[in-house]
Amino acid sequence: MKTRITELFGIKHPIIMSGMSWISVPKMVAAVSSAGGLGILATGPLDANQTRQAIREIRELTDKPFGINASLLFPGAADNARVALEEKVPVINFALGKGDWIVQMAHEYGGKVVATVTNYRHAKRAEEYGCDAVIATGNEAAAHGEAVTTFCLVPSLASGLNIPVIAAGGVADGRGLAGALALGAEGVAMGTRMMTTQESPLHENYKRLSLEKTVNDTLYSKRFDGLWCRVLDTEGARKAIKAGLNPIKLIQAIPNSRAIAQQLGLPFTKLFIGVLGSGWNNAKQLAYMANAFKLIRIATEDGDTKNGVLPVGQVTGLLNDIPTVREVIERTVEEAEKIIKELGEKVGS
Helix, strand or coil: CCCHHHHHHCCCCCEEECCCCCCCCHHHHHHHHHCCCEEEEECCCCCHHHHHHHHHHHHHHCCCCEEEEEECCCCCHHHHHHHHHHCCCCEEEEECCCCHHHHHHHHHCCCEEEEEECCHHHHHHHHHCCCCEEEEECCCCCECCCCCCHHHHHHHHHHHCCCCEEEECCCCCHHHHHHHHHHCCCEEEECHHHHCCCCCCCCHHHHHHHHHCCCCCEEEECCCCCCCEEEECCHHHHHHHHHCCCHHHHHHHHHHHHHHHHHHCCCHHHHHHHHHHCCHHHHHHHHHHHHHHHHHHHHHCCCCCCCCCCECCHHHHHCCCCCCHHHHHHHHHHHHHHHHHHHHHHHHC
16 A cells, blocks of 8 residues: 555555554564554653664664654653654654754755644644654544544645645554545554554553443543543543642652653753743643653553553554554555445445
């Protein structure tokens, strides 16, 4: 299956694995890329040295194109992006910030840059400063989709942009891929489906839950990490959303942010002063993020359903098995091609 995305990235199938913290690790990235898709390394939990090591590990595991992501709102994200540029990573995906400088530097060595967006205004701005494609994150998606659903967001962007659109949110199989192509997308990003695979490091507790839950079993709130965020409906998620950033949680953000600073190799005092000096709204957002990072980690790594929180999309209700990454990609493409052919015959009859 060829689209502008397969041509742009030099991949066989128009399927991308979303960069998911503690899940999109080198082994997963290489598995997706080796199967003909595009694996994206999540750098959120990594410092610059760890990002460099992870990039080099991916290159030892596969000779296929791959990418990294950087959520520019997070501390240390810009440093990780610079490492990716130094290492000449083929594709850099950024979100939650302006990545014009990434575009300029990546294009110098022939790299491609993709902006993750939730509306036309941000997508158009990304196109204007040179991004090669955008990932359109619909409301159905895990984590940070906003109000507009994939079914409306993708065609609105495809109609107004010249660069390719990649659909994220609502895609778990060939039906989703065929539908996204019909809406004007040139490819799809799959996160929730990819995290419930054999190669995924996601804890077995959550793999099992992902198969048990229905399309109704997610929660969507700004009270988890300060942004509109979709997570799996569990005891831990309900507690976190109910608490929001109450005074106790605000105090807890201090040791949690200290742990993040240590994890990212950043001086905590410098980070703390910088956050306080950035204004209350930004400090509040980063406090939310500090607490959320801990809850996502203990869900992903420890399988803690009483306290942990796992971002997932509504497509968790479409999952019924735990296949290999290659099986997911190949059967998704085969099913999509079959659907497209059958629709052509049906409409033409």
